[in-house]
Amino acid sequence: MKKNIKNIQFALFCFLFTSILNVNGQESDHAFFIKEIYDYTLTQSKCYDRLYHLSENIGGRLTGSKEAAQAVNYTFNELSMEGVDRVWKQECMVPHWTRDEEAKVWVSHNNMEGSWHQIAATALGNSIGTEGKLISGEIIEVFSLDTLEILGEENLKDKIVFFNRPLDPKIIHTGWAYGGAVDQRVRGAAEAGKYGAKAALVRSMTTLIDSIPHTGVSSYDGVDVQIPGIAISTLDAENLSKTLKNNGSAYARLSAKCGMQPDKLSHNVVAEIKGSEFPDEIILVGGHLDSWDLGGGAHDDGAGCMHSIQVFETLLALGYKPKRTLRCVMFMNEENGLAGGKRYAEISDSLGEYHLAAIESDLGGFTPRGFGCSAEDEVFKPFLAALQSFETYLDPFDLSIKSGGGGADISPLKSQKGLLIGFRPDPQRYFDIHHTAEDRIDKVNKRELELGAAAITSLVYLIDQYGLEGIK
Amino acid sequence: MKKNIKNIQFALFCFLFTSILNVNGQESDHAFFIKEIYDYTLTQSKCYDRLYHLSENIGGRLTGSKEAAQAVNYTFNELSMEGVDRVWKQECMVPHWTRDEEAKVWVSHNNMEGSWHQIAATALGNSIGTEGKLISGEIIEVFSLDTLEILGEENLKDKIVFFNRPLDPKIIHTGWAYGGAVDQRVRGAAEAGKYGAKAALVRSMTTLIDSIPHTGVSSYDGVDVQIPGIAISTLDAENLSKTLKNNGSAYARLSAKCGMQPDKLSHNVVAEIKGSEFPDEIILVGGHLDSWDLGGGAHDDGAGCMHSIQVFETLLALGYKPKRTLRCVMFMNEENGLAGGKRYAEISDSLGEYHLAAIESDLGGFTPRGFGCSAEDEVFKPFLAALQSFETYLDPFDLSIKSGGGGADISPLKSQKGLLIGFRPDPQRYFDIHHTAEDRIDKVNKRELELGAAAITSLVYLIDQYGLEGIK
Numbered sequence: 001m002k003k004n005i006k007n008i009q010f011a012l013f014c015f016l017f018t019s020i021l022n023v024n025g026q027e028s029d030h031a032f033f034i035k036e037i038y039d040y041t042l043t044q045s046k047c048y049d050r051l052y053h054l055s056e057n058i059g060g061r062l063t064g065s066k067e068a069a070q071a072v073n074y075t076f077n078e079l080s081m082e083g084v085d086r087v088w089k090q091e092c093m094v095p096h097w098t099r100d101e102e103a104k105v106w107v108s109h110n111n112m113e114g115s116w117h118q119i120a121a122t123a124l125g126n127s128i129g130t131e132g133k134l135i136s137g138e139i140i141e142v143f144s145l146d147t148l149e150i151l152g153e154e155n156l157k158d159k160i161v162f163f164n165r166p167l168d169p170k171i172i173h174t175g176w177a178y179g180g181a182v183d184q185r186v187r188g189a190a191e192a193g194k195y196g197a198k199a200a201l202v203r204s205m206t207t208l209i210d211s212i213p214h215t216g217v218s219s220y221d222g223v224d225v226q227i228p229g230i231a232i233s234t235l236d237a238e239n240l241s242k243t244l245k246n247n248g249s250a251y252a253r254l255s256a257k258c259g260m261q262p263d264k265l266s267h268n269v270v271a272e273i274k275g276s277e278f279p280d281e282i283i284l285v286g287g288h289l290d291s292w293d294l295g296g297g298a299h300d301d302g303a304g305c306m307h308s309i310q311v312f313e314t315l316l317a318l319g320y321k322p323k324r325t326l327r328c329v330m331f332m333n334e335e336n337g338l339a340g341g342k343r344y345a346e347i348s349d350s351l352g353e354y355h356l357a358a359i360e361s362d363l364g365g366f367t368p369r370g371f372g373c374s375a376e377d378e379v380f381k382p383f384l385a386a387l388q389s390f391e392t393y394l395d396p397f398d399l400s401i402k403s404g405g406g407g408a409d410i411s412p413l414k415s416q417k418g419l420l421i422g423f424r425p426d427p428q429r430y431f432d433i434h435h436t437a438e439d440r441i442d443k444v445n446k447r448e449l450e451l452g453a454a455a456i457t458s459l460v461y462l463i464d465q466y467g468l469e470g471i472k
Numbered sequence: 473m474k475k476n477i478k479n480i481q482f483a484l485f486c487f488l489f490t491s492i493l494n495v496n497g498q499e500s501d502h503a504f505f506i507k508e509i510y511d512y513t514l515t516q517s518k519c520y521d522r523l524y525h526l527s528e529n530i531g532g533r534l535t536g537s538k539e540a541a542q543a544v545n546y547t548f549n550e551l552s553m554e555g556v557d558r559v560w561k562q563e564c565m566v567p568h569w570t571r572d573e574e575a576k577v578w579v580s581h582n583n584m585e586g587s588w589h590q591i592a593a594t595a596l597g598n599s600i601g602t603e604g605k606l607i608s609g610e611i612i613e614v615f616s617l618d619t620l621e622i623l624g625e626e627n628l629k630d631k632i633v634f635f636n637r638p639l640d641p642k643i644i645h646t647g648w649a650y651g652g653a654v655d656q657r658v659r660g661a662a663e664a665g666k667y668g669a670k671a672a673l674v675r676s677m678t679t680l681i682d683s684i685p686h687t688g689v690s691s692y693d694g695v696d697v698q699i700p701g702i703a704i705s706t707l708d709a710e711n712l713s714k715t716l717k718n719n720g721s722a723y724a725r726l727s728a729k730c731g732m733q734p735d736k737l738s739h740n741v742v743a744e745i746k747g748s749e750f751p752d753e754i755i756l757v758g759g760h761l762d763s764w765d766l767g768g769g770a771h772d773d774g775a776g777c778m779h780s781i782q783v784f785e786t787l788l789a790l791g792y793k794p795k796r797t798l799r800c801v802m803f804m805n806e807e808n809g810l811a812g813g814k815r816y817a818e819i820s821d822s823l824g825e826y827h828l829a830a831i832e833s834d835l836g837g838f839t840p841r842g843f844g845c846s847a848e849d850e851v852f853k854p855f856l857a858a859l860q861s862f863e864t865y866l867d868p869f870d871l872s873i874k875s876g877g878g879g880a881d882i883s884p885l886k887s888q889k890g891l892l893i894g895f896r897p898d899p900q901r902y903f904d905i906h907h908t909a910e911d912r913i914d915k916v917n918k919r920e921l922e923l924g925a926a927a928i929t930s931l932v933y934l935i936d937q938y939g940l941e942g943i944k
Contacts, residue, residue, distance in 0.1 A: 039642045170511045172869055172923070207919060367839075367900050369870065397644055398841065426898060428839050428920050447679060448900050451644070 027392075030465060033318075034393055034458045040314050041454035047310040048446040050078060051303060051365070055296030055441050062293040063333040064096030064264040071289045072267045075330045078309055079271035083316040086274075089267040092343035094333040096264045097126050099293055101257035103230045105201065107139075108251045109243050116253060119236040120211055122294060124185060124202065124218040124229040125336045129256045135160070135228070136253040137198045141244050145183055145191050157196035160252045162203075163188045164237050167431070169207045174427045175363065178205055178434075182216070189229030190220045199228045199254060203237035206431045211235045214435045215292050217336045228256050268340045269330040271312060275464075277323040283463050284327045284358040285311050285456060288334035288341075288409055295439035299430060303365030303449060305330050307423065310453035311460055322464045324356065331409040334362070338408055345412035357463050359421040359456060360407025365449040366425035370394065371459060372405020373421045376414060383419040386470030390462045399455055419468060423456055499864075502937060505790075506865055506930045512786050513926035519782040520918040522550060523775060523837070527768030527913050534765040535805040536568030536736040543761045544739045547802045550781055551743035555788040558746075561739040564815035566805040568736045569598050571765055573729035575702045577673065579611075580723040581715050588725060591708040592683055594766060596657060596674065596690040596701040597808045601728045607632070607700070608725040609670045613716050617655055617663050629668035632724045634675075635660045636709050639903070641679045646899045647835065650677055650906075654688070661701030662692045671700045671726060675709035678903045683707045686907045687764050689808045700728050740812045741802040743784060747936075749795040755935050756799045756830040757783050757928060760806035760813075760881055767911035771902060775837030775921060777802055779895065782925035783932055794936045796828065803881040806834070810880055817884035829935050831893040831928060832879025837921040838897035842866065843931060844877020845893045848886060855891040858942030862934045871927055891940060895928055 041047075054061075054071060061068040072089060079087045103123040106116035123129070137158055142148065143165040148156065163184035171177040182205055189200040204214035213231045220226045232240070243250045269289065275281065287304025291297020308328050315322070332340035348355065359371070375383050388401045406420035414420055425448075433439045513519075526533075526543060533540040544561060551559045575595040578588035595601070609630055614620065615637040620628065635656035643649040654677055661672040676686035685703045692698045704712070715722045741761065747753065759776025763769020780800050787794070804812035820827065831843070847855050860873045877894035878886075886892055897920075905911045 038644070042641045169514045169919070172510070367898050426839050428923065429917055432917075445901055445904075447641070451900065 030462070031393060033461065036318055037314055037457045037461065038397070038454045040317055041310065041450050041457065042447070044317070045310050045450055045453060046313060047306040047453050048449055050309060051298060051306045051444060051449065052441050054302045054305065055298035059296050060293035061289060061291045061297055062097070063094045063290045063336060064261070064266060065293070068266060068290050068332065072269055072332070075269050075289060075305060075309065079269060079312065079328060081312060081316055084271050084273055084312065087269070087271045090270055090344060090347065091265060091267055092332060092339050093263045094266040094339045095337045096261040097258065097336060098261055099123055099258045100129070103256035104254060105230060105232060106253045107240060109247055111251060114251070119232055120213050121230050121232050121254070122213040122215045123256045123258045124189070124231055125215055125292065126218050126220070126260065127189060127229040127256065127258055128226045129258045130228055130254065134253055134255050135198050136251065139201070139240070139244065139250045139252050141241060145187055148191050148195055151195070153195045156192065159197050160199045160201060161188065161192040161197045162201045162240065164203045164241055166203065166234070167205060167207045174207065174431050177207060178431055181205060185216050185231065186219055189218055189227050190223045193223055193225040193227040197227060199230065201252060202229060202231050204231050204234050206234060206434065208432045209234045209238060212436050212438060215294055216435045228254070230254060230256060266332045268332050268344055271328045273312070273322055273326045275322050275324040275326070279325050280354060281324040281356040281467070282327055282353060283324050283460055284329055284355055284410065285460055286329035286331055286409060287361050288332070289330040290333050290335050292335060292435045294435065294437040295433070296441060298439050298441050298444050299364035300434055300439055301334065301362045303444065303452070304361035304423070306449070307361040307365070307453045307456050311457045314453070314457045315461070320461070324464050326460065326464070334409050341409035342412050348413065349416070353416070355413050355416050355418040356468060357419045357421060358410040358413050359423060359459065360410045361423035361452065361456060362407050362409070363423065363427065364425050364430045365444045365452055366429060367448045368399055368452045368455040369424045369426055370400040370402060371421050372402045372424050373419055374404060374406045375419045376417050379417050383468050386466070386468045387419070389470035390459070392471065393462060394458065397455060397458070421459070423452065425452055502934070503865060505933065508790055509786055509929045509933065510869070510926045512789055513782065513922050513929065514919070516789070517782050517922055517925060518785060519778040519925050520916070520921055522781060523770060523778045523916060523921065524913050526774045526777065527770035531768050532765035533761060533763045533769055534569070535566045535762045535808060536733070536738060537765070540738060540762050540804065544741055544804070547741050547761060547777060547781065551741060551784065551800060553784060553788055556743050556745055556784065559741070559743040562742055562816060562819065563737060563739055564804060564811050565735045566738040566811045567809045568733040569730065569808060570733055571595055571730045572601070575728035576726060577702060577704060578725045579712060581719055583723060586723070591704055592685050593702050593704050593726070594685040594687045595728045595730045596661070596703055597687055597764065598690050598692070598732065599661060599701040599728065599730055600698045601730045602700055602726065606725055606727050607670050608723065611673070611712070611716065611722045611724050613713060617659055620663050620667055623667070625667045628664065631669050632671045632673060633660065633664040633669045634673045634712065636675045636713055638675065638706070639677060639679045646679065646903050649679060650903055653677060657688050657703065658691055661690055661699050662695045665695055665697040665699040669699060671702065673724060674701060674703050676703050676706050678706060678906065680904045681706045681710060684908050684910060687766055688907045700726070702726060702728060738804045740804050740816055743800045745784070745794055745798045747794050747796040747798070751797050752826060753796040753828040753939070754799055754825060755796050755932055756801055756827050756882065757932055758801035758803055758881060759833050760804070761802040762805050762807050764807060764907045766907065766909040767905070768913060770911050770913050770916050771836035772906055772911055773806065773834045775916065775924070776833030776895070778921070779833040779837070779925045779928050783929045786925070786929045787933070792933070796936050798932065798936070806881050813881035814884050820885065821888070825888070827885050827888050827890040828940060829891045829893060830882040830885050831895060831931065832882045833895035833924065833928060834879050834881070835895065835899065836897050836902045837916045837924055838901060839920045840871055840924045840927040841896045841898055842872040842874065843893050844874045844896050845891055846876060846878045847891045848889050851889050855940050858938070858940045859891070861942035862931070864943065865934060866930065869927060869930070893931070895924065897924055
C-alpha cells in the first residue's frame with residue numbers, strides 16, 4: 001500500500017455521522033462522547049503500562065500464591081482513583097494448588113529398557129504429583145473419553161493413557177474448537193484412573209503445532225482414584241502418535257511434584273461509582289486477576305483486568321457522572337474453581353442487588369470485534385434488541401453485537417435476570433499462547449489492548465445512558 | 473476461559489444455516505461449497521509454506537532486483553498447476569532503484585563541532601544518495617509540507633529539514649492515519665529541495681513508538697533540484713524533537729549511497745482458468761510481487777500474492793469449474809512506480825477485455841474483516857448491492873462488505889467499469905512492520921493467512937456463481 005491514499009483525517013467523523021443519519025442533538029452528543037472515549041484511550045490511557053506491571057513485575061498469579069496477593073493489592077491501589085466512591089476487597093476462600101517442580105516426561109520408542117528421550121511437559125492444574133517416584137508404562141492413545149469404557153480395565157490397567165484428539169482447525173471460532181477438545185484435559189486423568197491407568201498425558205489445547213505445553217484446569221470431582229494429568233505439546237503429540245503407528249507401541253516415564261494444599265483466604269477487588277439517577281441498577285465490568293503460573297497471564301486475563309480498570313480511568317478523566325452504579329471487579333480464582341465469581345454473586349444476591357448488565361473481558365487483548373451476550377430466556381430478547389440498537393454507535397469502530405457469550409465469573413449473576421455480556425476480541429491467536437509460558441506482555445499489542453478498553457468503555461457508557469431499553 | 477464451553481463442533485454449521493433461513497437447494501449448495509473452501513484452506517493449503525519460501529529463501533524483492541526476477545519465476549512455476557489453462561509472463565519496463573549502502577545519520581545536540589551520536593536510518597525509495605560525501609547542517613523541524621513555503625529559502629537554505637508530523641493514533645483505521653501523514657515521506661525531499669535545503673529527514677510512518685526506520689516511496693516528480701530523503705525511527709524522531717525544544721537547535725550529518733539506475737525489463741505473472749459459460753467476464757485476484765528490500769516483504773505483499781495463488785489451488789483441488797474466466801495476477805512494481813498494474817490494464821484495454829471484478833490483497837495477512845469496494849459512479853450502486861447480498865454467506869465467517877477500497881495495482885482497470893475490491897484484514901498491526909526489516913514470516917500467523925485466502929476464495933466463488941447481479 002502506498003502513497004495514493006488521500007489525507008482523510010476527518011473521514012472517520014464523516015463516517016460516524018453518515019452512519020447515524022437521523023441524528024438529533026442527543027445522539028450526536030453520544031457520538032461525540034464515544035469519540036472522546038476513544039481519543040483519550042488511544043493517547044493517554046495507562047492500561048498497557050499497568051498490564052506490563054501485572055504480567056512482568058508481578059508475573060503469573062496462581063490462586064493462593066503470593067503473586068495473586070500482590071495483584072490484589074496492586075489493583076486495589078490502582079482502583080483507588082479520585083472519583084471512585086468506594087473500593088473494597090471481598091474475602092473468599094480459594095483452592096490452593098502448587099506446582100512445586102515441573103513435570104518431566106520421557107518417551108521410549110521401543111520398550112521400557114530402551115533409550116528414553118525427554119519431551120516438554122507441564123502438569124495440569126489441580127493434578128496430583130507422583131510422590132517422588134517415577135511412573136512408567138506403555139502408552140495407549142485414545143481420541144475421546146468414551147473410548148475408555150470400550151477399552152476397559154483389561155486394556156488400560158497400569159497403562160499411561162494418551163489423549164490426542166486435536167482442536168478442530170476447521171472451526172473458525174477457536175473458542176468453539178477449544179470447547180470441542182477440552183474435556184480430555186479436564187476429565188482425562190479422572191476418567192482414565194477409573195480403569196486402573198497410572199497417568200494421563202494430554203495433547204495441548206491449541207491448533208498451533210509447536211513444542212510448547214499448555215496447562216489448564218483438570219478435575220477429579222466424583223472419582224476415588226486420582227492419577228497425574230500432564231500436558232505435552234502438540235508437536236510431541238503428533239510425533240508420539242506417528243511412533244505408535246509405526247512401531248505399534250511406545251512407553252512413557254514421568255514424574256511431577258505438585259498438588260492441592262489447604263484452601264487459602266484470598267480476595268476479589270471491587271470498585272464502585274454510585275449512580276446519580278438509578279443507583280440500584282448496577283453495570284459491572286470485570287476480568288479475573290488470577291492466572292496460570294507458567295507465563296505472565298498477560299492475555300489471560302491481565303488484559304481483561306486492565307480493560308476494566310481503564311473503563312473507570314477513562315470515564316473519570318472525562319468527568320463523566322454515571323446515571324447508574326458502575327462496578328469494576330477483579331475476580332479471583334476463575335482458572336481453577338471460580339470461587340471469586342461465586343462469592344461475588346452470593347454476596348450480591350444476599351444484598352438483593354440487581355446487575356442490569358455485567359460485562360466480562362476474558363478472551364485476550366486482541367483487536368475488538370464486538371460483544372456477545374446471554375441472559376435468562378424470559379428477558380433475553382428485548383435486552384439483545386436494546387444492545388443491537390447501539391450498533392449505530394459501535395459500527396464505525398468495527399464492533400458488532402452477537403447472540404451468545406458472557407463470561408465464567410459473571411455467569412452466577414444470571415439469576416438476577418440482567419444481561420451477561422462477553423467482550424469479543426479477534427479469536428485467532430488466543431489459543432496459541434493460552435495457559436503457556438508464552439502468555440507475556442510481548443504478545444500484547446498496545447494499540448489493540450487500548451482499542452479493547454475503548455470499546456468496553458463505550459458500551460458501558462451507552463448502557464448507562466439508555467439502560468437496556470435501547471435507542472427508541 | 474476454561475472448561476465450561478460445551479462441545480459444539482457443529483455449532484458453526486447450525487449458525488451457517490440459521491443465518492440463511494430461507495435456504496433453497498442452490499443456496500445450501502453454495503454454503504456447503506464455501507465450507508469446503510474453508511476446510512481445505514485451513515487443513516491442506518500451501519500458502520504459508522509458499523510465503524515462507526518467498527519472504528525467507530528469496531527475500532526482499534525490490535523492483536529490478538535479482539530477487540524480484542526469482543519471485544517471477546517461482547510464482548510462474550507455482551501457478552503452473554494442473555487445471556490452469558494458461559500461465560504467462562507479461563513484459564514491462566520498470567524503474568530500478570538500488571540501495572547500495574544503507575544511509576547513516578548522526579545527530580549532535582550542540583553544534584557541528586559537538587559530539588555526534590548515530591541513529592538508525594534508512595534511505596527512502598527513489599532517493600538520491602550523497603555522492604560519497606557527508607552532508608551536514610542545522611535541523612529545522614516542520615510538521616507539514618505547507619510550512620516550507622512560510623519558512624521560505626531564508627530559513628531553509630543549507631538546512632536539513634525534519635518532517636515530524638506523526639500518524640494520528642486517534643484514527644481507528646490505521647490506513648487512514650497513514651494516508652494523513654505519508655505526504656511528508658513522498659514529497660518531503662522534493663519540496664524541501666525547492667527552498668535550498670540539503671536533505672530531508674522523515675519520521676517513520678507508524679503509530680508505534682520504536683527504534684525501527686521505515687522506508688517507502690518518495691518522488692521528485694516536477695522538481696529540478698533533488699536532495700536525499702532519509703527515514704528515521706519514531707523514537708528517534710520523538711527524542712530529536714525534545715532536543716530541539718530543550719536546546720533550541722540540533723544538527724545532523726548524513727550519508728547514503730543509493731539512486732536510480734536505468735529501467736529494467738521485468739514481468740507480471742498471469743494465470744488463467746477459462747470460464748465455461750461467460751468466458752468474457754474476467755474475475756481477477758492478485759497482489760504485488762515486488763517489495764521493499766529491508767525485510768522479506770512477508771505481509772507487504774507476499775501475503776497478497778499467496779492469498780491469490782491459494783484461490784486457484786483451492787478451487788482446482790475441489791474440482792471447481794468456473795463459469796467466468798478467473799485470472800490470478802502477480803503485479804510487478806507496485807511499491808515505486810506501478811509499472812506492472814498500468815501495463816496489465818493497458819494490454820487488457822487494448823484487447824477489449826472486461827474485468828467484471830478485480831480483487832486485490834495488499835493490506836497484509838492478518839485476520840480477515842471483509843472487503844471494501846469501489847467503481848465508476850454509474851455502475852457502483854448495483855454492484856455494491858450485489859456484493860452486500862453475499863453477506864448472507866460471509867457473515868458466519870465474520871466478513872462484511874464496506875463501500876470504499878480497492879488496490880493500487882487494479883486501479884487502472886476502473887475504466888472498464890467493473891467492480892474493484894480490496895481485501896480488508898485487521899488493520900491494527902500492519903503499519904508496525906510496514907516497509908521495515910521486521911516484515912518477515914515470523915510476523916505472519918499461519919491460520920490468519922489461511923483465513924484470508926479462504927475469505928477471498930469464497931468471494932471469487934460467489935461472484936463466479938452469481939455474477940454481479942447478486943442474490944435475488
